Amino acid sequence: MAQETRTAYGEVLAELIVEDPKIVVLDADLTKSTKTALAKKACPERHFNMGIAEGNMMATAAGLAASGKTVFASSFAMFATGRAFEQIRNSICYPKLNVKVCATHAGISVGEDGASHQSVEDIALMRSIPNMRVYCPCDQFETKAVIRHVAKIAGPCYVRMGRGKVEDVYNEETIFDFERANIVRQGKQAAVFATGLMVQECLEAAKMLAQEGIELTVVNVSCIKPLDEATICQVAAEHELLFTAEEHSIIGGLFGAISECLIAHEPKKCIPIGIEDTFGESGPSKEVLRKYGLCAEHVVEVIRQTMDSCKK
């Protein structure tokens, strides 16, 4: 089945707000898009619309958290982490307050709205702030588990979600461990560290490569910070070729995080698949993703080319 991660967020938040009286939800005039409207319906008295004023929303969230609340603050990834970066840094992360910045519409899969609304820098921004944890779940089941996870742990968290429907990778029975990167498919020659919707694309690429006799390992790195360095290093040691795949700029995101880990612990070449240092553009989601190389076919091409050049 395919579902939007943002819908999964809204559904689980609607459960959590009823279960936990400490939870308060803030939104910036996007309740229907971010799906916090579902939580509002479940518990209107603890959902506040803060209007189109993201900076104020984040610092208000900090004030609520300083009064013992667990605050979920939502907007599009672009505005949550871009417009309100400094409020997240100074009012939430510096005092280590219990605010969960849950952003939807991340990356270029936003589609038609174009580059002004396509956040390709948010992982880089959020993971550079001390005290911040960064999560990027790939499907509805992982999203629900991540949201329940961040609701339980103390301190600031960033959760990155998308706009469009994504195929299920996991199921209702899956037990998640966000301390560990998850090896979704065990291969041999090459390994790809993927996050968000690129997990599905890499799994699809793995099927295509298998027909050519190439066995691709796919690691879902849904917790980008703190990074599971042990699993990253182990996978790196066991494979000849390493790749990363993300719907984010190759500067400072998953590629940045994996590269930092590898250089420090298991120096090895790693090739990025992501958005080259550029802005996105308008268009239907699938077309835009394809144009910028965020599809299974491009993953196959990059891996095949890399293997060919190694043989030469």
Next chain:
Amino acid sequence: MDNKELQSHATEIRKNIIKMVTSAQSGHPGGALSGTDLITVLYFEEMKIGPENVGSYDRDRFVLSKGHASALLYGVLAEKGLLDKALLPSFRHTGSPLQGHPNMNYVAGVDMSTGSLGQGLSAAVGMALANRLDQKDHRVYVLLGDGECEEGQIWEAAMAAAHYQLDNLCAILDFNGLQIDGDITAVMNPTPFDQKFKAFGWNVVEINGHDYDEIRAAYAQARQCKGKPTLILAHTIKGKGVSFMENQAGWHGTAPSLEQCEQALKELEGK
């Protein structure tokens, strides 16, 4: 508390401020001295805060939105007996809990980490909403700088406070008329404050920020106002109490020399 006693506490707080910035050879004396009388009445008469509840958020709260006036906050906490006076000379020194701009996790009684201007009023909106959710009648106070009102976020927060009818929120605007680069009306005129806050849906009380009777009456009026937040627009003198600092923008972020410190302390002690 009679005005004489308040005056005596305010003098001690001002001395704390001068000693702290001198010890650090950095800091912001001008805007700390201008807000001292307002904050003295707040801590010694208005707010229900003491050793028994300082460690909890289940009480009245104060957010120093103009976080650069940290010496004022540490100074009043020390005078109130909530902060060890022996720590004051460590202000702005490496390893000290008394950061240049306050950190709520280092000092009990610092209710919010501030320093980046414009954010404290929003945090106070969050605290006021939390009080309402918890059905507590605690009040939330915020000290704003006048130059700080050039930040757009102040007006986002002002809109939100009025929208949610936060009558448990009281902002005090330390209207000393000066910011780092000079007169606020010359740098980027944020006035008229009274008309702007009224237009945003606030109850506005205009007072002399160094007159204890007026300050006391303003806090009482704020408490009685229902359905909207209150702004106390307090006319103050930057550097108040130290002759050579008064009304000088240059003392916004400059520390006195040892000689100047001595002179300032003498003046404050009325010698």
